[in-house]
Amino acid sequence: MNRFVIADPDKCTGCYTCVAACVNVHEQVGLVAHPRLTVIHTAKVTMPVQCRNCDDAPCEKVCPVTAITFQDHAVQINESLCIGCKMCSLACPFGAITPFGTLPEGAGPVYGGLAQPMPSEAEPVHPILAWTSGQRTVAVKCDMCHFRPEGPECIRVCPTEALRLIDDAAINQSAMEKRARYSGMLAAVHSPGVQID
Amino acid sequence: MTICPYCATGCGMGVSLQGGRIGEVSADPAHPVSMGKLCLKGLYGFRHVADPGRLTMPLMRRADGFVPVSWAAALNAIAEKLNAMKSRSGPDASALTVSGHLTNEDHYVARKFAREVMGTNNVHHGGPRATGLRAALGSGAVTNAIPEIGEFSDLIFIIGSNTAECHPLIAMHVLLAKARGAKLIVADPRLTDMANKADFWLRIKPGTDIALLNAMQHVIIKLGLQKLAFLRDHTTGFEEVAAAVAADLPERASGITGIPATDIIAAGQIFGKARAAAVLCASGIADDGTLASLANLAVMTGQISRPGAGIFALRGSANSQGASDMETGGGGSAPIDLPEAIMAGRIRALFIAGGNPVISHKDTQRLQKSLRELEFLVVADLFLTETARHADIVLPAAGWAEKDGTVTNTERRVQRVRAAVAPPGEARADWWIFQSLAQTMGCKTMAYAGPQEIWDEMRRVAPADFSGISYARLEKMPGLCWPCPTEDHPGTPILHVGGHFATQSGKAALTPVPFVDKGRAPDNAYPFTLLTGRRVYHFGTGTMTRRAKLLAQIGPEALIELNPADAAALAVREDDFVKVSTPHGEIIAKAWVTERVPAGTVFATHHFWEANANEAADGGKSTPAQVVKSSILEVRSALVEKNVEYRPELERSTAARLRAYGHAAR
Numbered sequence: 001m002n003r004f005v006i007a008d009p010d011k012c013t014g015c016y017t018c019v020a021a022c023v024n025v026h027e028q029v030g031l032v033a034h035p036r037l038t039v040i041h042t043a044k045v046t047m048p049v050q051c052r053n054c055d056d057a058p059c060e061k062v063c064p065v066t067a068i069t070f071q072d073h074a075v076q077i078n079e080s081l082c083i084g085c086k087m088c089s090l091a092c093p094f095g096a097i098t099p100f101g102t103l104p105e106g107a108g109p110v111y112g113g114l115a116q117p118m119p120s121e122a123e124p125v126h127p128i129l130a131w132t133s134g135q136r137t138v139a140v141k142c143d144m145c146h147f148r149p150e151g152p153e154c155i156r157v158c159p160t161e162a163l164r165l166i167d168d169a170a171i172n173q174s175a176m177e178k179r180a181r182y183s184g185m186l187a188a189v190h191s192p193g194v195q196i197d
Numbered sequence: 198m199t200i201c202p203y204c205a206t207g208c209g210m211g212v213s214l215q216g217g218r219i220g221e222v223s224a225d226p227a228h229p230v231s232m233g234k235l236c237l238k239g240l241y242g243f244r245h246v247a248d249p250g251r252l253t254m255p256l257m258r259r260a261d262g263f264v265p266v267s268w269a270a271a272l273n274a275i276a277e278k279l280n281a282m283k284s285r286s287g288p289d290a291s292a293l294t295v296s297g298h299l300t301n302e303d304h305y306v307a308r309k310f311a312r313e314v315m316g317t318n319n320v321h322h323g324g325p326r327a328t329g330l331r332a333a334l335g336s337g338a339v340t341n342a343i344p345e346i347g348e349f350s351d352l353i354f355i356i357g358s359n360t361a362e363c364h365p366l367i368a369m370h371v372l373l374a375k376a377r378g379a380k381l382i383v384a385d386p387r388l389t390d391m392a393n394k395a396d397f398w399l400r401i402k403p404g405t406d407i408a409l410l411n412a413m414q415h416v417i418i419k420l421g422l423q424k425l426a427f428l429r430d431h432t433t434g435f436e437e438v439a440a441a442v443a444a445d446l447p448e449r450a451s452g453i454t455g456i457p458a459t460d461i462i463a464a465g466q467i468f469g470k471a472r473a474a475a476v477l478c479a480s481g482i483a484d485d486g487t488l489a490s491l492a493n494l495a496v497m498t499g500q501i502s503r504p505g506a507g508i509f510a511l512r513g514s515a516n517s518q519g520a521s522d523m524e525t526g527g528g529g530s531a532p533i534d535l536p537e538a539i540m541a542g543r544i545r546a547l548f549i550a551g552g553n554p555v556i557s558h559k560d561t562q563r564l565q566k567s568l569r570e571l572e573f574l575v576v577a578d579l580f581l582t583e584t585a586r587h588a589d590i591v592l593p594a595a596g597w598a599e600k601d602g603t604v605t606n607t608e609r610r611v612q613r614v615r616a617a618v619a620p621p622g623e624a625r626a627d628w629w630i631f632q633s634l635a636q637t638m639g640c641k642t643m644a645y646a647g648p649q650e651i652w653d654e655m656r657r658v659a660p661a662d663f664s665g666i667s668y669a670r671l672e673k674m675p676g677l678c679w680p681c682p683t684e685d686h687p688g689t690p691i692l693h694v695g696g697h698f699a700t701q702s703g704k705a706a707l708t709p710v711p712f713v714d715k716g717r718a719p720d721n722a723y724p725f726t727l728l729t730g731r732r733v734y735h736f737g738t739g740t741m742t743r744r745a746k747l748l749a750q751i752g753p754e755a756l757i758e759l760n761p762a763d764a765a766a767l768a769v770r771e772d773d774f775v776k777v778s779t780p781h782g783e784i785i786a787k788a789w790v791t792e793r794v795p796a797g798t799v800f801a802t803h804h805f806w807e808a809n810a811n812e813a814a815d816g817g818k819s820t821p822a823q824v825v826k827s828s829i830l831e832v833r834s835a836l837v838e839k840n841v842e843y844r845p846e847l848e849r850s851t852a853a854r855l856r857a858y859g860h861a862a863r
Binding site for chain 1: 241372751
């Protein structure tokens with residue numbers, strides 16, 4: 001069964017510590033230096049959104065080069081095999097896959113929003129189709145920090161403990177608590193000898 | 198273990214080295230405030246320390262730019278200039294500004310230098326002075342320790358503080374309180390992440406806080422929720438306040454603040470009935486009137502001087518509190534309008550120790566003009582900042598990770614900071630700079646061997662507050678809150694215990710604060726209100742955080758928050774460039790289309806010189822702070838336009854600023 005990280009919007013203060021931590025650990029092991037979670041701010045909630053590692057993952061289905069596979073209860077992308085076609089990004093129902101690539105060495109600075117690392121660059125048509133010359137884009141998404149025995153770094157650094165790991169045990173625990181609560185509710189309305197239909 | 202160099206929460210952290218540089222920062226599990234956690238600035242904001250752009254030699258301005266010189270040459274040149282200025286124009290023609298990032302020891306020596314060598318009290322720090330609180334309670338300091346919020350408060354009332362972004366680990370304590378069942382009321386025009394968590398979010402019209410606070414007091418008195426015995430024994434002026442707020446009906450306040458009258462009534466009622474209410478405020482309401490009104494509210498309900506009940510007027514930078522505490526030793530004067538004093542010729546030589554007012558000053562246009570009028574400017578900093586580029590002499594300062602000393606967080610906790618690495622090149626601690634300059638100018642009495650000797654002198658100068666806080670004790674415990682008069686004293690987390698206030702009479706002095714509408718209403722020419730403040734991933738003018746790669750990646754450029762309704766009316770989509778103009782200036786940056794700002798309001802920051810909100814500022818003459826560091830909330834009228842032809846105009850705008858701020862295209 002799949003494992004994934006999820007945020008509790010009641011605890012998330014939008015501090016972006018998880019985002020920085022994510023880039024940090026992935027960069028250290030030579031993976032693309034881009035966050036695998038995105039903080040969203042709506043009128044109701046602030047929270048990071050990340051991959052749910054779906055059991056029947058649409059991204060896995062659409063990948064034409066089998067760069068996406070299900071391993072160790074999670075969907076993994078092989079950055080070396082990825083051809084940057086962005087089909088997975090379009091297919092993902094959570095918006096959890098971001099196409100991104102590391103800029104070439106010596107790319108210029110960004111001033112006043114003028115990200116112009118290379119000359120004669122076309123205007124992006126859509127964020128998913130945005131490109132920068134000299135930059136090879138690959139699909140980037142939460143990999144559960146599979147290279148870290150301690151587990152996902154975002155969970156470790158979150159100052160308000162808003163992030164947690166959902167796996168078999170967590171789902172069983174949650175279901176047991178809800179069954180107990182439900183039976184308690186039932187007991188409250190149920191008198192001996194009365195048939196519930 | 199050391200203390201985070203950014204905000205005034207003062208979180209504890211450990212620094213580990215890799216190849217002689219800082220490799221990793223980890224949270225101090227035993228720290229009473231941060232409790233084993235850090236925000237992203239603490240964890241990843243250290244990479245500027247080893248940045249190749251650090252200043253390593255004193256620089257002297259020549260006709261064709263800066264040239265590196267020896268310390269002896271730089272100190273001699275400064276001494277000569279300052280001595281000449283003193284004999285020609287008197288001691289008060291020179292001034293010193295000190296930043297909230299220096300240690301207590303740096304501040305002490307800087308002030309002693311000004312007082313004993315220069316003969317002036319012209320020392321200014323940019324932090325808020327909380328004069329309104331000082332007048333009411335006898336002290337402008339935060340009244341309680343931060344962990345009390347999580348442990349004891351059953352109501353948290355946040356007004357004028359974007360706590361989640363500006364003090365993230367204090368926000369953690371607010372959430373701990375909520376998990377215990379405490380209620381949260383937030384008054385903020387923006388849907389901040391504290392407003393998002395609030396039980397009552399009062400979406401207040403900018404600049405109308407006093408009207409809300411007075412109406413809450415009206416409700417409290419009407420319901421008889423004031424603490425009569427406490428008022429009788431420990432306060433003066435309640436009758437006058439009661440008479441003044443008698444007319445502040447919630448319905449009337451609703452018309453001014455835009456908050457439904459029922460919400461104002463509920464807020465007053467909940468506040469009046471709370472067991473322990475913590476009031477959190479910051480530079481969003483830094484003016485004296487609002488703080489005085491807040492003091493009235495807290496004191497009349499007895500929400501002061503008990504565990505979890507008090508006023509947390511949060512400071513901005515790591516040592517903003519220490520910057521004002523070190524005035525105890527003498528030196529330091531009333532806040533002044535620095536550009537005005539320079540333009541009028543009263544100040545002709547200036548020494549800026551840390552801080553980057555060219556970006557952070559709320560009227561940067563006027564400040565920059567005034568800096569050009571100075572006869573002599575010295576800047577000591579880690580980098581050649583936008584301000585340092587105006588200097589005649591630039592001195593390389595050691596940073597937070599390179600010096601020993603103490604800093605005082607916003608809850609008055611004096612904590613040890615420790616050097617982890619050596620300063621680059623010939624960079625030196627600020628106390629060393631001022632001491633060496635004093636010696637160069639002929640002073641024989643300043644020859645400290647190190648920070649401990651300086652601190653011990655401070656303990657003798659202000660024994661009631663600091664005598665009990667020795668380096669030896671700070672080795673063994675995670676800081677001590679002043680006042681701490683003796684070495685067996687546990688420190689004072691809660692001020693004014695038992696209703697014994699620090700005023701002359703020993704009583705809290707309540708004063709009526711009538712609401713006066715000072716904000717300029719939006720009109721047809723400038724239909725928007727511009728709010729300015731901070732974002733969680735950057736600090737101040739970005740001198741440190743923009744050089745920390747991970748932080749710069751999360752916040753690569755300025756964003757202007759724009760309500761979806763306004764965006765639709767202007768046909769602006771997310772990431773389109775917009776131009777915000779006021780009569781004072783204009784900035785161009787990408788739009789962040791978000792409900793965080795109400796319709797008719799835009800929000801921008803001063804983290805980016807490319808699009809600095811302070812360029813569009815109008816001078817804020819009613820606010821006494823001269824250097825603005827953190828989440829200042831100012832009300833301004835603005836025009837927002839979609840920049841259809843953004844590319845050429847943005848290029849012009851960026852090119853102009855590249856020149857103005859001296860950033861050559863690298």
